[in-house]
Amino acid sequence: MTPFKRFRGLLKVDKKDIYQIFLYSILAGVISLSLPLGIQSIVNFLQAGKVSTSWIVLVIIVVLGVAMVGVFRIMQYRITENLQQKIFVRSSFEFAYRFPKMKFSKLYPYLPEELANRFFDTLNVQKGVSKLLLDISGAALQVIFGIILLSLYHSFFILFGMMLIVLLYLIFRLNFSSGVATSLKESNYKYKVAHWLQEIARNHMSFKNKRVFNFSLDKNDDLVGGYLKGRESHFDILRRQFIQLTGFKVLMTAGLLIIGGLLVLNQQMNIGQFVAAEIIILNITNAVEKLFSGTELFYDVLASLEKIGKVMDIELDAEEEGQYKLNEKPIAIETRGLSYKFPDSDQFVLKDVSMEIAQGDRILIEGPNGSGKTTLARLLSRVIEPTEGMLYINGTNYKKYSLEDFRFNISTINVNDNVFEGTILENITCKNPDISLARIVSVMEDLKLAEYIKSLPNGLDTKVHSGGKQLSSSIVEKILLVRCVLSDPRMIFLEEPLENVDKDSAKEIIDYMTAKDKPWTLVVISKNPYWKSKCNKSFYMEQGTLKN
Numbered sequence: 392m393t394p395f396k397r398f399r400g401l402l403k404v405d406k407k408d409i410y411q412i413f414l415y416s417i418l419a420g421v422i423s424l425s426l427p428l429g430i431q432s433i434v435n436f437l438q439a440g441k442v443s444t445s446w447i448v449l450v451i452i453v454v455l456g457v458a459m460v461g462v463f464r465i466m467q468y469r470i471t472e473n474l475q476q477k478i479f480v481r482s483s484f485e486f487a488y489r490f491p492k493m494k495f496s497k498l499y500p501y502l503p504e505e506l507a508n509r510f511f512d513t514l515n516v517q518k519g520v521s522k523l524l525l526d527i528s529g530a531a532l533q534v535i536f537g538i539i540l541l542s543l544y545h546s547f548f549i550l551f552g553m554m555l556i557v558l559l560y561l562i563f564r565l566n567f568s569s570g571v572a573t574s575l576k577e578s579n580y581k582y583k584v585a586h587w588l589q590e591i592a593r594n595h596m597s598f599k600n601k602r603v604f605n606f607s608l609d610k611n612d613d614l615v616g617g618y619l620k621g622r623e624s625h626f627d628i629l630r631r632q633f634i635q636l637t638g639f640k641v642l643m644t645a646g647l648l649i650i651g652g653l654l655v656l657n658q659q660m661n662i663g664q665f666v667a668a669e670i671i672i673l674n675i676t677n678a679v680e681k682l683f684s685g686t687e688l689f690y691d692v693l694a695s696l697e698k699i700g701k702v703m704d705i706e707l708d709a710e711e712e713g714q715y716k717l718n719e720k721p722i723a724i725e726t727r728g729l730s731y732k733f734p735d736s737d738q739f740v741l742k743d744v745s746m747e748i749a750q751g752d753r754i755l756i757e758g759p760n761g762s763g764k765t766t767l768a769r770l771l772s773r774v775i776e777p778t779e780g781m782l783y784i785n786g787t788n789y790k791k792y793s794l795e796d797f798r799f800n801i802s803t804i805n806v807n808d809n810v811f812e813g814t815i816l817e818n819i820t821c822k823n824p825d826i827s828l829a830r831i832v833s834v835m836e837d838l839k840l841a842e843y844i845k846s847l848p849n850g851l852d853t854k855v856h857s858g859g860k861q862l863s864s865s866i867v868e869k870i871l872l873v874r875c876v877l878s879d880p881r882m883i884f885l886e887e888p889l890e891n892v893d894k895d896s897a898k899e900i901i902d903y904m905t906a907k908d909k910p911w912t913l914v915v916i917s918k919n920p921y922w923k924s925k926c927n928k929s930f931y932m933e934q935g936t937l938k939n
């Protein structure tokens with residue numbers, strides 16, 4: 392999709408509001424037109440030395456006209472304010488809705504946090520769109536109306552006006568594509584710089600070392616260099632456009648002054664009309680100035696829409712209606728000849744995996760680094776789709792169950808998972824009102840978290856920072872596990888859990904997770920030998936295949 396199409400799509404949603412803004416612009420434009428006409432008549436009256444009732448009426452009409460334009464403006468501001476609020480709300484929900492639903496295979500080439508930064512471009516769109524709608528639509532109308540009005544004075548102005556509009560359009564067309572392209576290039580570097588700063592911030596401890604510190608500054612220098620280059624090339628387009636527009640203004644002013652002067656000299660126009668024409672010319676010149684600043688903004692808005700649009704274009708998981716519903720029992724999974732390769736690679740990372748996981752099984756997946764354990768768990772938990780082979784859930788083709796239903800019934804803890812900003816209670820219950828406090832306390836005791844929570848002055852209401860900064864890594868692991876158990880899963884996938892928990896506590900937690908009475912099927916990837924002693928089955932992976 393081109394940036395311009397995205398822009399049109401954005402406006403389409405709020406078509407009604409935009410029509411209203413245009414309507415007020417047209418009304419204000421028409422009234423503004425009457426201003427020079429009124430002034431022309433006032434000058435004529437004054438020249439004739441008459442202060443008549445008509446003169447007073449005319450003054451009142453002109454003043455009222457100015458007031459009316461103000462009223463229309465206020466109405467426009469109200470609508471654009473609503474529009475800005477809607478753009479913000481819509482964009483934030485789009486981001487919040489989409490990230491968890493993005494297809495893993497489409498998202499993995501990106502760093503999700505970096506993509507989330509693009510939300511800030513919403514602010515550019517918000518401000519830009521309202522300014523474009525208010526100022527630029529007004530300015531464009533002013534140019535058109537002004538030229539129409541001038542043409543009333545003499546037919547010669549019609550030709551001149553049309554020539555100017557064509558010229559203005561040509562200037563716009565000439566610079567449009569390169570204006571958007573360079574603005575996008577500049578924006579790309581802006582994100583690269585922001586991303587690098589994020590990396591430095593995230594690894595600030597490692598960057599304290601002088602050598603790493605120097606490297607960080609050198610890399611920043613490279614990226615900023617790219618940004619400045621991008622900016623310069625964008626500025627070149629703006630400068631070119633400015634020179635062309637200045638030429639346009641010079642041509643217009645000179646042309647209109649000369650034509651106006653000649654018409655006065657030839658007595659085809661009186662002085663009042665000449666003054667009025669001057670006001671119109673001044674209006675048109677100001678409007679052209681606004682159009683120039685508007686195009687600069689327009690390029691930036693299109694670039695911002697493109698940056699946001701690339702995130703919105705990432706394909707989401709299919710939301711098909713499932714034919715069957717999962718029941719209350721633990722889930723069973725079977726695979727036959729399952730193979731997987733990443734979309735941009737020709738090598739299979741999983742080859743011909745056939746396995747059976749019965750209801751209530753406690754399964755351990757083992758194997759050396761890079762053997763495909765995580766990929767297998769992702770296939771079983773339907774994060775990714777098999778390239779070849781079959782996957783059965785409770786004995787049926789996995790596609791018969793909707794992804795939503797399946798995900799509602801499983802719980803996964805991945806190696807990089809962490810707590811989110813909020814209270815500990817929010818982190819373990821996600822504000823689910825069906826989970827009683829007694830249950831929370833009991834699960835926390837079973838998973839060895841209760842003692843720690845009791846030691847906190849605010850207990851479960853203690854706020855945790857994003858990434859669990861003030862928490863020890865073992866506490867984070869326990870919080871994630873409590874959340875997992877409290878979500879009542881029928882199947883649990885754990886990737887390297889309890890790596891940081893003390894041996895004795897880990898044993899007790901493993902005993903709990905693998906106990907026969909627990910209503911789930913469990914799949915664990917771990918190097919801890921205690922899991923093996925408690926699981927009823929284990930699979931050993933090697934170079935993408937299952938070894939028996």
Ligand SMILES: Nc1ncnc2c1ncn2[C@@H]1O[C@H](COP(=O)(O)OP(=O)(O)OP(=O)(O)O)[C@@H](O)[C@H]1O
Binds near residue numbers: 740758759763766767
């Ligand atoms: N995005 C990717 N594109 C291409 N290959 C990938 C990608 N991600 C992982 N791989 C490859 O897939 C193979 C299996 O990786 P996987 O993470 O499943 O192994 P693992 O057994 O879980 O490893 P570890 O024990 O180190 O976590 C590895 O060879 C890895 O290099």
